[in-house]
Amino acid sequence: MPSEIVPKIVKSLADRKDVEPDDLDIVLYDYIDLDALEKLSKHKNSAWKLESELPNHRITVNGNGEIRVDGQIKEIYSSD
Incomplete structure (x- = not known):
């Protein structure tokens, strides 16, 4: 099952x-290895x-589920 992290x-x-x-x-994908992510x-x-x-x-992006853009938390993802 693909994770939700890339979307x-x-x-x-975009937000x-x-x-x-x-x-x-x-x-x-021009800036981040999406498979590795x-x-x-x-x-x-x-x-x-991971910072890019x-x-x-x-x-x-960190292992606690935070996605930050320019230092602001924009999304929380789950690796489940």
Whole structure:
């Protein structure tokens, strides 16, 4: 079962940019290895954090389920 993390990151970034997810001008996989992120999000140990610089934005995802865009919590995901 695929995790919900990638769609939630896309939605978080779109919300921050005040656009619909389909209207984003950033292709997430150009900046983040999405397969690696999926695997990391399912890791049993929650002591991890991934930060990525995108044009004009910083995405931070951690093992506690937080997705931050430019330091603001935008979404909570579950690895279950």
